[in-house]
Amino acid sequence: MSHELTLRLIDTHAGGDVSRIVIGGIDPLPGDTVRQQMEYLENDADGLRRLLLNEPYGIPEMSVDLIVPATNPKASMGYIIMEVMGYPIYSGSNTICTATALLESGLIPKQEGKQRFMLESPAGLVQIEALVENGVVEAITCGGLPSYIDTHRARINVPEVGDVTYSIAYSGGFYALVDASELGFSLKREEERALARCAHRIVEAIQASSGFSHYTLGDVGPLPFLHFMGPVDQVADDFYRSRSATYVHPGVICRSTTGTGTSARLALMHYEGTIKPGDRLETVSLRETGFIGEFVSSREAGGKHQVVENTITGKSYVLARSEIVVNCDDRMVECGSLHHILSSRHG
Known part of the structure; x- marks a missing residue:
């Protein structure tokens, strides 16, 4: 059987702005804070951003959000934002999409009605208020910078x-x-x-x-x-x-x-x-x-x-749940600054 490198994704959009949420397939990143982990990606593993925003996997108009464990005990999870221009420390639409994906994937359990939790962005802690009605995330309110x-x-x-x-x-x-x-x-x-x-x-x-x-x-x-x-x-x-x-x-x-x-x-x-x-x-x-x-x-x-x-405040919609295969033998894929952070498994 072939050796596969895979990423688990949830594609979402808020206001038409598509955010691809990476929920699995990346090894733990070095850094004592989410900001430091973002800087590691930027300086030593930028291949993940390029992989998911360029052909054959994506397009530059999209955004990517990598879910990471929070380093601040007040936060439920952390996330790193990647866009075609680089690594913004904060984004409202990406935060709305990330919070929705975490709830809809079960990584943060949903509670009916209004629920509050913190996320850790590269800019610091972000207060989230989610409105859940009949099991559906109807709105996310997040703190703007x-x-x-x-x-x-x-x-x-x-x-x-x-x-x-x-x-x-x-x-x-x-x-x-x-x-x-x-x-x-x-x-x-x-x-x-x-x-x-x-x-x-x-x-x-x-x-x-x-x-x-x-x-x-x-x-x-x-x-x-x-x-x-x-x-x-x-x-x-x-x-x-x-x-x-x-x-x-x-x-x-x-x-x-x-x-x-x-x-x-x-x-x-x-x-x-x-x-x-x-x-x-x-x-x-x-x-x-x-x-x-x-x-x-x-x-x-x-x-x-x-x-x-x-x-x-905005609403995000889940577009797809998928697992993509990263084949470093593919001439369209550049793994030089990527393979060292990809978790691997044998298919």
Whole structure:
């Protein structure tokens, strides 16, 4: 019989953003924290990310989340996020998908009604509240990272676009926030490619002119993301809705509005004085899916930043449960930075 290297997966999506959850087949990783285990993958075993996001197993628009044992005793499980641009320390949609997969797989037992537990992300502990009705995970609410505005309404000239007004928020990564209507967009599905091209030009221009540093984390890399903002409609005393689109990689507008993009919007609305604690914002994607962000509270940090504490709520759906076979003899598969972390078994 042949020697097989296998991975056990649960494919999910939240708001259209597909997350592939790895629940088995990877050996324990070195590192005293989930953040250190993420850094080990990034530096010594990046083959797992490339394997599952590229042909023949995946596509770059997907995300991958590796389930690992928690290192913090307060957490039920840990997880490491992998995307085409690298290893973000946090993601709302990936957290929603991971929590759902853990419950639906039985790795965390489901309880009817509302149940709370902690997960350990590379960014630290994340509070999860799951709503389970008739045995089905109907919603996940997760804590968004503390978010703040770094730059408000700066202007830059962008080749082939013109003068662009933008703000910069940090919400787990740095985001450029731009008004879609000022750039001629109404945020419809047929604009997706044009939005991606426009965003790429703006991001490149901002990267060439400015760098951004987190008040405690320091340099977290060049600006990666851009969030197109549609008009904000007030639909109740404490509830707002806005069409949105998030650029995450050259050529790619995320299928969801993204949790961190929604957190960035809350930070901007607080900075501009248009929301109060307890208010919620639903961001609506090009595919008519949405996440709901809630502005919980604010505090001063770093001597000058008003940091917004927030939560993100969404629903994830299980798409598939599968086991894939990794064949290192396949010319399409590069195992050089992968085989040493794969658990093996004989078929």
